[in-house]
Structures are given as C-alpha cells and as structure tokens.
Amino acid sequence: MTRSTKQPLSDETIRELEEQFPALAALATNAAYERAKRSGQTVVLSKNGFIVAELPDGTEQILSQAQPRHKVTPGVQFKIASKRSSTR
Numbered sequence: 450m451t452r453s454t455k456q457p458l459s460d461e462t463i464r465e466l467e468e469q470f471p472a473l474a475a476l477a478t479n480a481a482y483e484r485a486k487r488s489g490q491t492v493v494l495s496k497n498g499f500i501v502a503e504l505p506d507g508t509e510q511i512l513s514q515a516q517p518r519h520k521v522t523p524g525v526q527f528k529i530a531s532k533r534s535s536t537r
Contacts, residue, residue, distance in 0.1 A: 458466075485492050489505045493512065500512045521527070 482492060482494075486503070486505075491505060492503045494501060494503065495515050496509075498515050500515055502510045502512055504510060
C-alpha cells in the first residue's frame with residue numbers, strides 16, 4: 450500500500466472550502482430542476498406555502514398545503530418519526 454505524500458489541508462483552507470457548500474448546493478439544485486424540466490418531467494416543489502406539481506405543459510397543480518417548518522437548534526439532537534396511517 451502506498452502512502453500519500455499530500456499535505457493535510459489547513460484549517461483556513463477547510464473553512465474556505467466549507468463556505469462554498471451553500472452556493473454549490475444551490476447550483477446543483479437549480480441544475481437538477483432545469484434538467485428535469487427540459488426532459489419533460491413533472492417537478493414537485495414548495496411554492497407560496499403549498500406543495501405544487503409543475504407539469505411538463507407548464508401548468509401547476511396544488512398537491513397539498515405545506516407543513517410548517519421546524520426550527521432546529523444547532524447541537525440539539527432530535528428524532529424524526531414517520532406518521533403511521535391507520536388501515537383499520
């Protein structure tokens with residue numbers, strides 16, 4: 450097994466790279482949205498408090514009202530549980 454001769458990244462370099470995450474995530478999200486629209490797919494998104502399907506012909510169909518966002522405190526752990534529907 451060969452050993453890497455690369456120097457570890459400095460804290461400053463890591464910080465600078467981490468600062469790029471939000472912008473890169475936004476670019477990737479927008480690119481995926483545009484790619485889906487160009488390929489004739491229905492895209493589902495949150496818009497003005499509703500979950501909306503944007504159909505390939507350009508029309509929009511409201512699917513449901515969006516649930517309120519949850520405020521999250523950094524460093525606090527929480528559990529996400531699925532809602533079970535009654536089948537009885």
